[in-house]
Amino acid sequence: MARHGSDFTFRRFVVIVRAVLLRLSVLLFAGFLLIIAILSVTRPDSVAVVRTYFMDIITPMMTLVGKPQQWGASISSTWDEAIFIYQENDRLRKENTKVPQLETELKDLYLENQRLKSLLGYVSDLKYEYVTARVVGNLGQPYNREAMVNAGELSGLQPGLVAVNDQGLVGRLLEVGFYSSRLLLITDKDSRIPVITENSREHAILMGDNSDVLRMLYLPENTEVQVGERVLSSGDGGVFPSDIPVGVIESIEGRTVEVRPYVDWWRLEYVQLVRPKKNLTDPAAGNVARPLESLEMKQPEPAAATPAKPKPEVKPEPKPKAKPKPKPVAEEAAPTPDAAPKEDE
Amino acid sequence: MARAVSRRRKAKARHRHLPFILTCIFVVLPTANSGMNFLHDFAPYFIVIATFYWALMGPTFLPKHLVILLGLIYDLLHGTVLGMHSLLLLLTWTIVHSQRDYIIQQGFVIIWAIFMLVLSVFMALVLSLSAAYTKTFPSIDAITWYQWALTVFLYPPIHLLYFYLQKYLTKI
Numbered sequence: 001m002a003r004h005g006s007d008f009t010f011r012r013f014v015v016i017v018r019a020v021l022l023r024l025s026v027l028l029f030a031g032f033l034l035i036i037a038i039l040s041v042t043r044p045d046s047v048a049v050v051r052t053y054f055m056d057i058i059t060p061m062m063t064l065v066g067k068p069q070q071w072g073a074s075i076s077s078t079w080d081e082a083i084f085i086y087q088e089n090d091r092l093r094k095e096n097t098k099v100p101q102l103e104t105e106l107k108d109l110y111l112e113n114q115r116l117k118s119l120l121g122y123v124s125d126l127k128y129e130y131v132t133a134r135v136v137g138n139l140g141q142p143y144n145r146e147a148m149v150n151a152g153e154l155s156g157l158q159p160g161l162v163a164v165n166d167q168g169l170v171g172r173l174l175e176v177g178f179y180s181s182r183l184l185l186i187t188d189k190d191s192r193i194p195v196i197t198e199n200s201r202e203h204a205i206l207m208g209d210n211s212d213v214l215r216m217l218y219l220p221e222n223t224e225v226q227v228g229e230r231v232l233s234s235g236d237g238g239v240f241p242s243d244i245p246v247g248v249i250e251s252i253e254g255r256t257v258e259v260r261p262y263v264d265w266w267r268l269e270y271v272q273l274v275r276p277k278k279n280l281t282d283p284a285a286g287n288v289a290r291p292l293e294s295l296e297m298k299q300p301e302p303a304a305a306t307p308a309k310p311k312p313e314v315k316p317e318p319k320p321k322a323k324p325k326p327k328p329v330a331e332e333a334a335p336t337p338d339a340a341p342k343e344d345e
Numbered sequence: 346m347a348r349a350v351s352r353r354r355k356a357k358a359r360h361r362h363l364p365f366i367l368t369c370i371f372v373v374l375p376t377a378n379s380g381m382n383f384l385h386d387f388a389p390y391f392i393v394i395a396t397f398y399w400a401l402m403g404p405t406f407l408p409k410h411l412v413i414l415l416g417l418i419y420d421l422l423h424g425t426v427l428g429m430h431s432l433l434l435l436l437t438w439t440i441v442h443s444q445r446d447y448i449i450q451q452g453f454v455i456i457w458a459i460f461m462l463v464l465s466v467f468m469a470l471v472l473s474l475s476a477a478y479t480k481t482f483p484s485i486d487a488i489t490w491y492q493w494a495l496t497v498f499l500y501p502p503i504h505l506l507y508f509y510l511q512k513y514l515t516k517i
Contacts, residue, residue: 026439029413030432037428041478047427054421058373065370066377137376139423146424148376174424182424189479211486 052152052177059150059180062137128241130272131155136180138268145188145210149271152177156275160239163271168245168262169193169233170271183271186246186261187212194236195246200224203234206246206259214247216257223257225249231259241274356517363510364406365415368395372419389496391503392419393467396434397460398507400441401448406514412438426478433470437463453504460500468493 021028040047081088116122133155137148151157153176163170163183171185184191191208195216202225205217219225229249235242247261368391375388392415399407416431441448441463448459468489476482 025409026435029409029435033413033416033428033432033435035428037426037432040427050427051421051424058422062373062377065373069377137422139376144424189481 048175051182052175052180055148055175055180055182056152056177059136059148059177062148063134063150066136127277128274129277130274131157132270132272133181134270135183135268139182144190145185145208146174147171147183147185147268147271149181149183149273150179151273152179152181154178157181157273158275162240162244162274164244164274165263165268165271167264168247169240170263170268172239173273181273185265186214186263187265193240193246194234195231196234196242197225197249198230198232200226200229203236204257206231212260212265213250214259214261216249216259219255219257221255225252225257227252353517360514360517361406362411363514364395364399364403364507365411367510368392368407368415369418371395372415372422376422389492389499390464390468391496392416392430392434393437393464393496394460394500394503395507396437397441397463398504400438401445401456402507403511403514404438404442404445406511409435409438425475429471429474433467433474437467453501457497457500461497464493464496 036047131151133149133151135147136150139146139148149163157173157176159173159176161173163172169186171183171188171191173181174184175182185208186193186206187208187210189208189210191206193206194203195206196203200223202219202223204219206214207217208214216225216231227249231246231249233240233242233244233246245262247259249257250260251258371391395407395415396412400412412434413431416429416434417427419425419430420427448456451459472485472489476484
């Protein structure tokens with residue numbers, strides 16, 4: 001009897017606890033979420049880990065979900081191309097007649113360029129390599145401008161790398177997962193880019209505000225910038241490489257200068273992520289390099305420039321006249337690791 | 346007989362999460378890169394539609410914990426403060442659910458108008474919290490208006506879709 005009584009009391013206790021928990025569940029959930037939100041604001045790094053794992057999981061799904069939409073878009077573009085195929089063919093034939101002449105000119109210019117470089121003892125400043133990634137998700141919404149790309153740590157990416165495409169500067173990497181990364185676009189309100197105007201050579205900071213145009217900050221009062229002038233990255237601060245086209249000045253009203261980015265955000269499909277070369281002498285380092293980069297010949301530095309540590313030659317110049325000073329054979333045969341950072345200086 | 350009942354229960358349990366899965370697809374679909382990226386800017390707030398409908402018409406199909414999960418997925422996907430959308434969705438769910446008996450008796454137009462009101466408050470809160478986080482003044486631009494209008498105009502078809510889904514789920 002007593003046992004039955006204790007069972008009843010326990011059951012009653014469980015029912016009461018359950019009822020209280022149910023009534024308080026909203027408050028408990030809200031408290032839990034509040035803690036997460038506070039953690040997200042105060043310790044963004046801890047949340048970034050969760051976010052990157054989530055990105056890695058969701059990226060294949062987003063690629064899959066985007067496929068039918070892409071097929072639809074490609075069908076419509078193929079249809080457009082089919083309509084104008086005869087005109088396009090005619091235009092290409094005409095252009096094709098000029099190709100051999102252009103090719104000869106290009107070769108001549110290339111050789112001339114090489115000769116002049118060797119005369120000047122010019123050292124190439126190509127210190128970046130590129131990783132191409134596909135934009136699998138556009139996370140644009142009224143409060144931020146971000147995109148997701150299908151390359152991550154396994155492709156050698158790291159936060160802060162700059163993204164460009166054939167039109168110009170796209171943004172920089174914010175968070176990097178194993179297979180995917182989150183990209184902060186230059187139009188995001190948190191984006192700041194040090195820039196220089198092409199003709200007037202004015203330095204400024206380009207700021208995004210979640211709209212399609214960018215604003216120039218810290219221009220001098222008597223600025224000479226003009227509408228239609230190109231804006232390039234200045235390379236100040238060392239985050240963005242210099243001379244990447246960013247946009248064109250669209251309007252000037254008092255001290256408010258608006259810049260229209262070159263990138264067509266509506267058709268952003270691929271980006272190239274720019275990373276510093278690890279070792280210029282190592283041919284494996286430039287695994288996804290541009291074709292022109294492989295054409296670039298590394299020239300020897302004049303001996304006077306580096307008297308203490310002579311720089312080893314990557315590809316010795318065949319003309320003996322161009323060499324300012326002949327170097328010992330041993331140096332050429334065994335390049336020291338000091339050679340790589342030298343190129344970056 | 347017992348086997349048939351058990352099979353039916355299992356099927357019901359399997360289909361129970363269909364509203365959540367469908368809403369997840371609605372959340373992910375507009376963010377996928379389609380080559381027509383202008384659509385992303387005007388992506389409607391499907392999560393608010395789903396939360397409002399299921400809190401009103403069938404709270405057991407999209408309970409509180411799934412609403413929270415939905416909000417977390419949204420925050421992780423869009424890079425907003427983790428927990429912000431979950432918290433606001435939970436608030437929406439609780440308020441709508443508490444007024445369920447009154448709202449459910451109204452006609453569709455009144456329900457739609459109430460949804461408009463709920464969405465406006467929800468978006469105003471999101472805007473204010475985002476502005477507080479970024480330490481800026483909250484401003485409503487054209488895209489926010491488009492997003493609001495699109496969500497409002499998409500409510501009737503989504504309501505209908507969820508209605509038929511609910512009908513199917515209650516039948517099995």
